[in-house]
Amino acid sequence: MQIPASFDYVRASTVDDALALLDRHGPESRVVAGGHSLLPMMKLRLARPEWLIDINELYELDYVLRDGNTLRVGAMTRHATLLASPEIFRLFPIVADAERVIADPTVRNRGTIGGSLCQADPAEDLSTVCKVLRAEAVIRGPGGERVLSMDDFHRGAYETAVAHNELLCEVRFPIRPRSGSAYEKVERRVGDWAVVAAGAAISLAADGTMDDVAIGLTAVGVAGTVTEAEDLLRGRHPQEDLFLEAGRLAALASKPIADQRGPIDYKRHLADELTRRVLRRAAARAAEAQEG
Amino acid sequence: MTIIEERAANPAAGDDDRPIGYGRIQRKEDPRFVRGKGHYVDDIVLPGMLHGAILRSPVAHARIVSIDTSAALAHPGVVAVITGQDLLGLKLAWAPTLSADVQAVLATDKVRFQGQEVAFVVAEDRYAARDALELIEVDYDVLPPVIDVRKALDPGAPVIRDDIEGRTDNHIFDWEAGDAAETDAVFASADVVVSQEMVYPRVHPAPMETCGAVADFEPIEGALTLYETSQAPHAHRTLFAIVSGIPEHKIRIVSPDIGGGFGNKVGIYPGYILAVVGSIVTGRPVKWMEDRSENLMSTSFARDYIMQGEIAATKDGRILAVRSTVLADHGAFNATAQPSKYPAGFFHIFTGSYDLQAAHCKVTGVYTNKAPGGVAYACSFRVTEAVYLVERLVDMLARKLEMDPAELRLKNLIKPEQFPYKNKTGWEYDSGNYEQALRKSMQMAGYDELRREQQEKRDRGELMGIGISFFTETVGAGPRKHMDIVGLGMADGAELRIHPTGKAVVRISVQSQGQGHETTFAQIVAEELGIPPEDIDVVHGDTDQTPFGLGTYGSRSTPVSGAAVALVARKVREKAKFIAAAMLETRPEDLEWEKGRWFVKGDPSVGKTMAEIAMGAHGTVTLPEGIDGNLDAEVTYDPPNLTFPFGAYICVVDVDPGTGHVTVRRFIAVDDCGTRINPMIIEGQVHGGLTDGVGMALMQFIEFDAEGNNLGGTFMDYLIPTALEVPDWETGFTVTPSPHHPIGAKGIGESATVGSPPAIVNAVVDALAPFGITHMDMPCTPARVWEAMQGRPRPPI
Ligand SMILES: Cc1cc2nc3c(=O)[nH]c(=O)nc-3n(C[C@H](O)[C@H](O)[C@H](O)COP(=O)(O)OP(=O)(O)OC[C@H]3O[C@@H](n4cnc5c(N)ncnc54)[C@H](O)[C@@H]3O)c2cc1C
8 A cells, every 4th residue: 555645634615615725724735636646646755735625525516518609517527427428429529539548437437627637747638638629727716717728727747827726617618510529549558648649629611621620639748739730721621631741740749758658759650640540530520510 | 196087077067056076166265255355464453563664775776875764763653663784683684585595685785676675664553654764864875787687797797796705797597408419400400490589578466465464473482473475375484484593383374365476475575574573673563565566666576588589490390499598687686486496497398389309498597686586477487488489489480481370380289199298308298189279279269260351451451460379388396306495395285174064174285366276175175075165164374274385376286286185085085985884884895986975886875975974983983993083184295297288379469550559359268277177267267367468468567767767666657457458258178187187187377377478479470460570579569569560679678
């Protein structure tokens, strides 16, 4: 049994309560959501918070709601809920693609979308998904609420715009007509973090051209989306030679590091290969959405 | 007094009714496990028990300048802090290994691998013990480490074991088998020779339960009770007596339920000794349980062989000879567990299942700055490495000769009439019908159809591979005249008592870590005596309650202890005959046995059941001369030879051409372990071993960086397969009993772990044939497969 350094524990009952507790216990306090990133780090003593503020009873943050052309997902929504939601599957198949390959059922039953985004692990899958869907993060703190784009939310590996005394409360996904999305990941074993993964979302104009395209990569050091490739595709009809070129640009944009999951050239190759695959699938799904 | 009794295949095997004897019955131990009522070392709580934690070296090679324990000692709850210097005073700083070397219990002079034991904290609870580790200050003078095994013998290499008088290099041993000159001559005149360097990378058994101990030293009696995760409690007791000076009769070792061993729990780790020292020093029981990273980083690893292999054949595919030179990485201390005379285990069975003219191998063992160990992980004492080498070589030869690998094997397998077969490195294979097993697996697989499918897929640019491996194991070590571990002969005992009401207790010297001993051994007694398995208690794991024997590893429980149990039951049966004769007022020779009962020849209605005889033995029946009033017996079994289980495995893989990701689509395993006692347990052993094989072939690897940091120290980095990586196993069997074993059983514990990795790698390499690839090393991770597809396969080390 791995044993974390000693800490105190308190359970928050509401968002306001959690914010007050964060304020009271200061910078050495951390909220714990599903705990599937934080607790392993504590057991390895890579994280040593003095206070753990448990937000698992913030049921007010556990929801998936359609609000006009926005899908609002509470930060405490579990991976398993996202995976099981037919609404999400229909609107954003990329989420289901990704959730199917995030960890294992045990982790998915506890881990939350909020925890995933706040952890901001460079190999974390939902960050890419959110970027590609051009989601927004709703953050609450003592000064009230602010809404950030994913680009502003993410500040780098393990760093986000969420200040110590703030909570991520909601993720908002814009719903677009005639759109399709897809995610694909290469892993050494089910439940392993990505060697590389790619996600894409395409929305089609009435004439069948791509009026918006987003391409994201996981675990290859790309901060935002692959704008060079997106620019190339925007306004064009989906077609294989364009996807080939987009794949090449994605590989160029990626800055992977060599590790036990693979060498740099392999990861670059995957950025290319997976970008092509997800573009094809996203385009096919967008075309279906158009028909349907 | 080996009596061979041929038994027809049990008609009940395969049925769900409850056979009295061999057959498919549910495991007797499972009700407690599935209800969460197993009792493991970490479940043991003794009054006043303290908790120990080990401070481990953060670096691979360094001189210890100083250790300051004062802050740790001052930490609330800490009772004692022990260092190597303290142990020097007790003459316990170094302990003998199972391979005639010594290992530091706590480092005194240098640390020699990352994760090595440096200090031991004993505290009121495990949290205080763990927290206090951070308060110990160790000043290390870091030395250059030896990590690349290929450079371990370089003239200027740092000398790791300067603790040993006169050591000037990192060489441990050279060992060879077979005839070098004869082999070279055959190679020189052969039409075709294929050679390849193959790496069997370092892996770890990673049992679900990590290692641990609870030591309870009672100072008034001077008696030690040690609960520990041990696969060999009796051997541990003897070694503890020798090392600690506590007399052997004052030591009781208890190995309760064990959550998996796979060889990881054969050796004696410093933590066990430290728990004992902690208990002696504090006068209270001390528990030590390692955590997952400690288990992965400091306990027995497995494999780590770099093998140069060569195979010689005629151009029409007659295999003539094999030879190999091996560089074996044994880590910082030679703590390999294997029979003394075999420093490379049974690697010399690398002649495989083929009828050869010559063979020769030479193994060189070296020290590196890595964790010690060596033989572990269901490997049958290095048969794993041997089978992998020969089965890859045969596949490479098939490719070179443009022959189907199944056809090449069929052409060269040892024929049934050649058994007992003496191979060229000194083994005598007991029995086999190899062709039948291979043909059966091919038929189950639909081999020809698979090859057709593969061709169609290749034409479409899809990558499908079919891999075969045919393995012969040598298990059940072993005859005392050849085999011992630290001087203890590899025999095993059994004691059987029939209680007056006809219920029985059988006490065995081997220890289950999940293999189902409580069921299998009850079934052996049931088969011999006709007492239902549920009426037979199997006692194991406690040295105070069981006869001496060497324990469970190397698939030896059924070959050795199973024989002892069958023989002890037959002894009881013979004795029962005399008692029955007295009860029936007839002569023993006039009685005939049917399962569970002696009856009068020619008059089956007149007889006595075992229960009646047991009551008679303990009751008032006037017993014949020389028969005392019980129905008990004991036996120690010294196996006349090893047993040679074999099998034919076929694996089908699909490789994603864009990502290199390998999917094991099908796996067909035909095993022959001789007489089958409980087919369900056999299948369970095979399923587990095959899953292990997928792990080794595709993902498992304990890797080190250049500084000697262990990169496989957590389950995030050291991957073990899950149900999602494995297909539905397709198992089949043939039955070729061992002619020298009392019940003809050969052992099954490691067959699948031994046989499956080459089948999977052969399938991957077969899938990559369109890229001109003839070999790639494990693990076949997506990245490594992709590199092979680029024409640059890379050894993992
Ligand atoms: C074995 C295993 C495999 C995994 N594999 C994958 C994988 O393949 N892909 C993948 O993407 N992830 C993977 N994960 C991570 C998993 O998805 C985690 O659940 C997730 O990363 C974190 O979610 P959580 O709710 O558990 O967060 P926690 O661990 O509770 O928290 C993580 C961090 O976020 C902070 N935090 C949490 N919620 C909030 C909030 N609402 N506002 C502000 N800060 C907050 C916490 O303080 C902490 O710093 C894996 C985890 C495990 C254990």
